[in-house]
């Protein structure tokens with residue numbers, strides 16, 4: 297069974313993770329735990345409960361804010377003029393061997409679900425993400441993310457009504 301869990305460096309084999317993008321491999325191996333401890337970003341991993349050490353994919357979440365002028369014109373007029381609170385999906389990566397099998401979609405759904413749950417205690421208007429390349433941008437657009445007005449590689453997904 298697949299399960300999403302908070303990264304636990306005592307359990308999860310970070311160095312065995314390979315999504316094909318060196319900086320994303322490096323991040324989970326070297327920085328994810330440090331960033332968790334410092335309150336920069338919280339990493340979550342997907343594992344199979346039959347082999348719980350192997351990281352099949354991961355993502356990170358943190359708090360963020362966005363200038364309302366970056367958002368769609370029809371929503372921006374209803375928002376305050378000061379920065380709008382958001383969550384940020386810092387990274388999303390799937391083990392190379394498993395790409396194209398729905399794991400990315402599952403991780404994205406887990407991230408959105410966490411944001412919706414957290415949003416009942418701490419308000420957030422949207423989930424924002426920085427796409428690292430054109431492929432990633434298309435992946436997020438496929439799931440309804442909208443590019444920022446001035447920065448098309450940063451996208452957002454509304455979490456409210």
Ligand SMILES: CC(C)(COP(=O)(O)OP(=O)(O)OC[C@H]1O[C@@H](n2cnc3c(N)ncnc32)[C@H](O)[C@@H]1OP(=O)(O)O)[C@@H](O)C(=O)NCCC(=O)NCCS
Pocket residue numbers: 315316317320387388389390391394395396397398399400401402426427428429430431432434435438
């Ligand atoms: C991008 C990535 C996370 C996608 O994960 P994945 O497990 O391969 O994707 P999935 O199999 O879950 O695909 C889910 C859906 O997205 C679609 N999709 C995948 N890549 C896409 C792309 N480049 N453009 C448009 N749609 C895409 C699939 O067709 C599928 O659609 P469907 O559900 O309607 O059938 C993964 O390929 C990856 O880790 N890449 C390397 C790291 C990376 O680029 N991360 C992005 C960080 S910004």
